[in-house]
Amino acid sequence: xxxxxxxxxxxxIDRVDGRMKVTGKAKYAAEYELPDMAYAVLVSSSIxxxxxxxxxxxxxxxxxxxxxxxxxxxxxKVPAHADNEHPTEPPTGGQPFRAxxxxxxxxxxxxxxxxxxxxxxxxxxxxxxVQVEYDKEKHTTSFEENIGSARIPSxxxxxxKSSLADYDRGEVDGYKKAPVVVEAEYLLPNEMHNxxxxxxxxxxxxxxxxxxxxxxxxxxxxxxxxxxxxxxxxVQNVKVIAEFVGGAFGNGLHQWxxxxxxxxxxxxxxxxxxxxxTREQMFYMVGYRPRTWQKVAIGxxxxxxxxxxxxxxIGQTSSYEDFTESVLQQTRMMYTSPNVSTRYRLLPLDVSTxxxxxxxxxxxxxxxxxxxxxxxxxxxxxxPIQLRLINHTDVDPDNGLPWSTKYLKxxxxxxxxxxxxxxxxxxxxGRRSGEWLVGYGMGxxxxxAHRGAAAVRxxxxxxxxxxxxxxxxxxxxxxxxAMVQIASGQIGISPxxxxxxxGNSDFPQAPNQGGSATVATVGSAVVAACNVLKxxxxxxAASAEKRFTDVKMxxxxxxxxxxxxKNSPSVGVAYTDILKKENLxxxxxxxxxxxxTEGSKYSKYSFSVHFAEVHVHALTGRVKVNKVVSCADAGxxxxxKTAGNQIIGGVAGGIGMALQEDAVMDHRFGxxxxxxxxxxxxxVHADVPHVDVIFIDKPDxxxxxxxxxxxxxxxxxxxxxxxxxxxxxxxxxxxxELPITVDKLV
Amino acid sequence: MSQKPSKGIPSPRDxxxxxxxxxxxxxGIALTPKAAITAAENQWDEKLADAIEKIPLNxxxxxxxxxxxxxxxxxxLDLLREQLNLTGTKKGCDYGQCGACTVHVNGxxxxxxxxxxxxxxxxxxxxxxxxxxxDELHPMQEAFIKHDGFQCGYCTSGQIMSAVACIRExxxxxxxxxxxxxxxxxxxxxxxxxxxxxxxxVKKQGKNI
Ligand code: FES
Ligand code: FES
Numbered sequence: 001x002x003x004x005x006x007x008x009x010x011x012x013i014d015r016v017d018g019r020m021k022v023t024g025k026a027k028y029a030a031e032y033e034l035p036d037m038a039y040a041v042l043v044s045s046s047i048x049x050x051x052x053x054x055x056x057x058x059x060x061x062x063x064x065x066x067x068x069x070x071x072x073x074x075x076x077k078v079p080a081h082a083d084n085e086h087p088t089e090p091p092t093g094g095q096p097f098r099a100x101x102x103x104x105x106x107x108x109x110x111x112x113x114x115x116x117x118x119x120x121x122x123x124x125x126x127x128x129x130v131q132v133e134y135d136k137e138k139h140t141t142s143f144e145e146n147i148g149s150a151r152i153p154s155x156x157x158x159x160x161k162s163s164l165a166d167y168d169r170g171e172v173d174g175y176k177k178a179p180v181v182v183e184a185e186y187l188l189p190n191e192m193h194n195x196x197x198x199x200x201x202x203x204x205x206x207x208x209x210x211x212x213x214x215x216x217x218x219x220x221x222x223x224x225x226x227x228x229x230x231x232x233x234x235v236q237n238v239k240v241i242a243e244f245v246g247g248a249f250g251n252g253l254h255q256w257x258x259x260x261x262x263x264x265x266x267x268x269x270x271x272x273x274x275x276x277x278t279r280e281q282m283f284y285m286v287g288y289r290p291r292t293w294q295k296v297a298i299g300x301x302x303x304x305x306x307x308x309x310x311x312x313x314i315g316q317t318s319s320y321e322d323f324t325e326s327v328l329q330q331t332r333m334m335y336t337s338p339n340v341s342t343r344y345r346l347l348p349l350d351v352s353t354x355x356x357x358x359x360x361x362x363x364x365x366x367x368x369x370x371x372x373x374x375x376x377x378x379x380x381x382x383x384p385i386q387l388r389l390i391n392h393t394d395v396d397p398d399n400g401l402p403w404s405t406k407y408l409k410x411x412x413x414x415x416x417x418x419x420x421x422x423x424x425x426x427x428x429x430g431r432r433s434g435e436w437l438v439g440y441g442m443g444x445x446x447x448x449a450h451r452g453a454a455a456v457r458x459x460x461x462x463x464x465x466x467x468x469x470x471x472x473x474x475x476x477x478x479x480x481x482a483m484v485q486i487a488s489g490q491i492g493i494s495p496x497x498x499x500x501x502x503g504n505s506d507f508p509q510a511p512n513q514g515g516s517a518t519v520a521t522v523g524s525a526v527v528a529a530c531n532v533l534k535x536x537x538x539x540x541a542a543s544a545e546k547r548f549t550d551v552k553m554x555x556x557x558x559x560x561x562x563x564x565x566k567n568s569p570s571v572g573v574a575y576t577d578i579l580k581k582e583n584l585x586x587x588x589x590x591x592x593x594x595x596x597t598e599g600s601k602y603s604k605y606s607f608s609v610h611f612a613e614v615h616v617h618a619l620t621g622r623v624k625v626n627k628v629v630s631c632a633d634a635g636x637x638x639x640x641k642t643a644g645n646q647i648i649g650g651v652a653g654g655i656g657m658a659l660q661e662d663a664v665m666d667h668r669f670g671x672x673x674x675x676x677x678x679x680x681x682x683x684v685h686a687d688v689p690h691v692d693v694i695f696i697d698k699p700d701x702x703x704x705x706x707x708x709x710x711x712x713x714x715x716x717x718x719x720x721x722x723x724x725x726x727x728x729x730x731x732x733x734x735x736x737e738l739p740i741t742v743d744k745l746v
Numbered sequence: 747m748s749q750k751p752s753k754g755i756p757s758p759r760d761x762x763x764x765x766x767x768x769x770x771x772x773x774g775i776a777l778t779p780k781a782a783i784t785a786a787e788n789q790w791d792e793k794l795a796d797a798i799e800k801i802p803l804n805x806x807x808x809x810x811x812x813x814x815x816x817x818x819x820x821x822x823l824d825l826l827r828e829q830l831n832l833t834g835t836k837k838g839c840d841y842g843q844c845g846a847c848t849v850h851v852n853g854x855x856x857x858x859x860x861x862x863x864x865x866x867x868x869x870x871x872x873x874x875x876x877x878x879x880x881d882e883l884h885p886m887q888e889a890f891i892k893h894d895g896f897q898c899g900y901c902t903s904g905q906i907m908s909a910v911a912c913i914r915e916x917x918x919x920x921x922x923x924x925x926x927x928x929x930x931x932x933x934x935x936x937x938x939x940x941x942x943x944x945x946x947x948v949k950k951q952g953k954n955i
Contacts, residue, residue: 014891021899022887022906024834024874031833039828064799120828121819196838196846196900196934246836246900247934279839476897476935645894645937652936677843677932684929688938 009706010697012641013495015481017244017474026244029216030200030276037202038067039120040265040275041127042258044284048108048139048670049350055113056131063129065122067269071113071132075100075264079232097285097320097353099257100264105134106320107352108141108670109284114261116269139350141670143291143316150314150345154322164324167332167342169397174339175308178299182375186296186368187737190316190663191289191656193357194682195475197246198279199286203262204272212239215259218252219512220471220505226255227263243503245475249653250356251287252475253514258285280675283663287355290316292327294368304382304390308339311369315361317346318353325361329398330446330717331369333603336393350670356514358653359716362447367657370443370721371736374728381426384442384725385416396603404449404602404702405709407633411609414694415442415631419611428732436615436624439730445717449604449635449700449709451520453594455508458487458529460537460587464561464576466493468500468529472510472522476649477712478642479518485638486523486706490530492559493575508590516606516710519638524704529591534558536587537578544581545573595704602702607633608714610651614726621731621745625655625687625723631694635709643711644693650715651691656683657716658723662739803864807832808876816863823847823858826873834874834903838932845931848904848911849873855911857930874903877910885953886910889944897935905931909945910955918949 020026045052057069081098099111113130117123140146156165175181195216202214211231217223220240228235245252262275277286292315299307311331317323328342359366377384392409395402416422424440425431431438457469466487474480480500488495501507510522538556541548541563548556548563557564564572579587613627630647637643660681664674674680699707720738727745728734735744800815807830816825823840826832826849835858838846842860849858850872877884886906889895896902908931912918917927924945925938933941948955 015894017899018891018894018896019883021896021902022874022883022890023878024832024903026899027833028836028900030837031827033831119817120824121817125819194934195898196836196844196932197898198837198839245898247898249934276837279841279843476899478897641894642897645897645935645940648939649897649936652933652938676841677839678841682932682934683936683938684932685925685938685942686929688936690939 009489009636009638010640011485012639013481013485015478015642016484016500017480028197028200028244028246029202029214029242030274032202032214034202034204034272036271038116038118038269038271038273039123040114040116040262040273041123042111042261042275042277042281043113043115043127043130043132044281045105045108045110045112045132047105047134047136048141050105050134050136052103052105052112053133053135056133057113059129060115060126063122063126065117065119066115066126067118068116068265069113069130070100070116070265070268072100072103076268078230078260078264080230096255097257099260107284107318107350109281109352111257111261111285114265116265116273139670141349141351141665142667143347143349146349147293147314147347150347153324153344153346155324163326163329164344167340169332170308170339172341173308173310175297175299175310178307179302180380181297181299182372182379183297184372184375184736186294186371188289188292188364188367189661189738190291191357191661192283192663192680193249193251193287194282194680195247195249195251198277199251199256199258199282200274200276201259201262202272202274203266205267209233210237211263212241213263214241216245216248216252217242218245218248218473218475218514219510220473220503221509222512224505230260238505240505241503242473245473248475249358250360250514253512254287254355256286279677283672283675285352287353288663289357289360289364290323290354292316292364294327294365296368296372298372298376300376300380302380304380304387306335306337306391309337310341312343313365314345314347316351316354317348318351319348321353322346323354325356327361327365330362330365332398333396334369334444334446335391336397337391358650359447359713362445362713363657363717363720366443366445366717367720367724367738370718371724374441374721374725375734383426385412385421388412388444399603401601401603404599404604405635405698405700406605406607407696407698408444408607408609410696411607411631411633415609415611415629418692418694419613419627419629421611424729428729433615435618437618437730439614439616439726439728440611441722441725441727441729442609442611443718443720443722443725445608445610445714446605447516447710447713447717449520449606449703450515450517451524451595451704452511452517453592454510454522454525455590455592456522456525456529457508457590458533460533460575462576462579462585464493464497464574466491466498468498468526469507470500470502470510470522470525471505471507472502472518473513474502475513477518477646478639479513479522481642482519482638483522483526486526487530490527491533493561509592516712519706519708520704520710523706523708525591525593527705528593529589532589532591533587537563537575540578540582541573544577545571547571548573599702604703606635606709606711606714608718610654610719610722612722612726614723614730616727616730616745621742623659623727623740623745625689627689629692629694630715631696632711632714633696634711634714635698635700635703636707637695637697638706638708640695643695646711647693647715648691650712651719652683652688653716654719655687655723657738658720658740660739801864803867805866806870808872818862818864820863821859822849822861822863822866822871825863826858832873832875836900836903838901845908846901846904848907848931850907850911853914855908874907877906884910885948885951885955886944889948893940893944893947894937895941895944896937901931901933905933905941909941912945913949913955918945921946
């Protein structure tokens, strides 16, 4: 059977929305012009814990243009908030902070009031006039001082079978019996997603019980469901629009207080309200990668065979909501170790709730695991590549299942060649280039290959164009482009005749864009829709061309906008002729698609290997990432250009993680002192070298009909340890606390 | 604008005082016990404030001459985005730290968040919307599409405006130089290498951009 992979996969076509983006026509959440728009600016708490005694809005209300000052004192109540009293123990996640619900302050920077005015400048000025008095309580924000209070996640208490529960394979702490043991602690700081687009929402009550929001979210349907629940409205009364999303990296996967604040404000002033956070506010209320302490111990035989691993992690969360992520999964399945123990705990603090940040827990876990592997390789005097190969496994040791596909060895081999691994000195500090010490490092990444359920609407028009609609969003990877290519390959219509509309909750169901699952999930629905269209076309083909009477699907080809007979290709009929003959203006279908049960027989992962060549200045400790090679086993690559770009972006994120990103809190106040781009550094042009991207590009049909496995997360998972390991190789300094800044190297 | 009291531009200090007096009286009336929402009854307030707080601004934007009346505290960025609906210019920080808001003023790159609109009286502003000639894209826009110099697209307007200026300034001599002189334009999606490729290509074409 012919399939997508053989036909169009990989074509590096230009993005279908590229023109919109380079001309400034793409509209993001704060860029819709609505009649009578008002502007909202948040007032944030200046204490980390306590209660609000009084909100003095007098001066603000007197300022020109002000329409309202809203706080818990006068806010209308969000109907569902009262159903959700915060229990003494936080719930299992998914209970967002309730804006203006009561006088409690849970974290510094928490929105305590919102000022609405007729212009942005007036709202901003009036927000500065709002005086808030507090009854302060002692807050707890320091991770290090409170690490002893870490506890089991609520989710595990409810469900001891949860994947976050304590895990022991083989003997508990079996690593201890091994002749060679490495054991070390690793620390990741809080990191901020900081997409370039500031979090923004435009909220518009089009009727008393009808809400439209233009919102920076990663899913229009999940957001629609969340707001409908919050306001106790029928789902169809809420409309969510996110046609363009200016990056998100995970922070559009949850509901945040500013969204509710804007919706409340719009309801109260009876006008559409636009609210855009400031960059500083982005540090306080839209999630972050949580500070995580880890300890890894690996025991091995002198030949490099791993005997046992223990991996513990403690991640920060808020006092009112459990946030968990999968930090330890990679340790359970990556290497063939008979004994593995993992322990995961949460440390609630008086801070806001974290949220998945690109590569989420897996990237955090991989930093510790892949650093520890490098430490083990050094101790054993075995090449780090060799150590991975010695402990390679062809079944998932976690569950005994075969991999759906796994080309990790190929990744390692191709990447090593490309970076010039043979130049690496086994001895740290063994290579120099002038004043610079040169080192090479590697890190492996993996991420579960997921596929969910989705539906698309497809309309084949009489003029031969094909239009799709899906509620999915595109936060940057090029979803529309990939979908157009998949459809093109499946139904034989050229990409310029296909459009893919997205980012609107009126369109058919799609999950959040997250977890590297969009292409597998929505792409499968596109394939299913194309297949239905093909059946319909073939069913009607005989009316336009007699020789298609009783012809079967396997006897025909669909390409260049026509059906033709496989064994006499000159006999063909154009789709447009079929529709004309049948007098149809269009064929309009909605088709859904979900994974079958076949997949449960396999363990399904994408894999990546990242290689870094770094230069460390011998005197100053300055680090330059000179070259990165990333090789990905992500199944079929739909578009090499956009996929390559995604890997490059992940590498840039990994460079930030390894060398720069650090949200530092002043615990006297529970406030960040790094609260903008001058203090919180992310990679700039000068920090990101050329990145060589290699794709294995072999399909995995267990996951989906295109053979794709997902790319967004593995692009970053393993990058930070590759850089840390390269720094060790260059300088002999093993840095276990990110980011690796010069002060740690001199 | 015609409803405004036509008393010209009053001296700021006096009028400010008048305004405050007036406004205190007005809000005194409006502050009923339910005072949280003053709503729109205070139209006088706003009109007065409009008259007093705005000053005239003549500015050419994308080749079109505009006669505007703006508050002095309005940044060029907010003028473009919120008053002229030219939302192609992006706000990524509002502190001059990200480059998303880069526009050309009299042909030179300027961070529009870091400059007040009224400082540009009589000047020429070009935004991303004014870069193409009708349907014909600017070579830099073409090159960004070809090299996939973006993902989410939010930093893109700023990158393109900066990239054009980078070549004009003579700072696109090598990849290293481009990286250095483009480092004020952040891209969280991390499309940097592709952006550099796009700039190198346009530079090589040697066109007068
Ligand atoms: S918005 Fe102007 S530099 Fe960031
Ligand atoms: S393309 Fe997303 S920030 Fe640059």
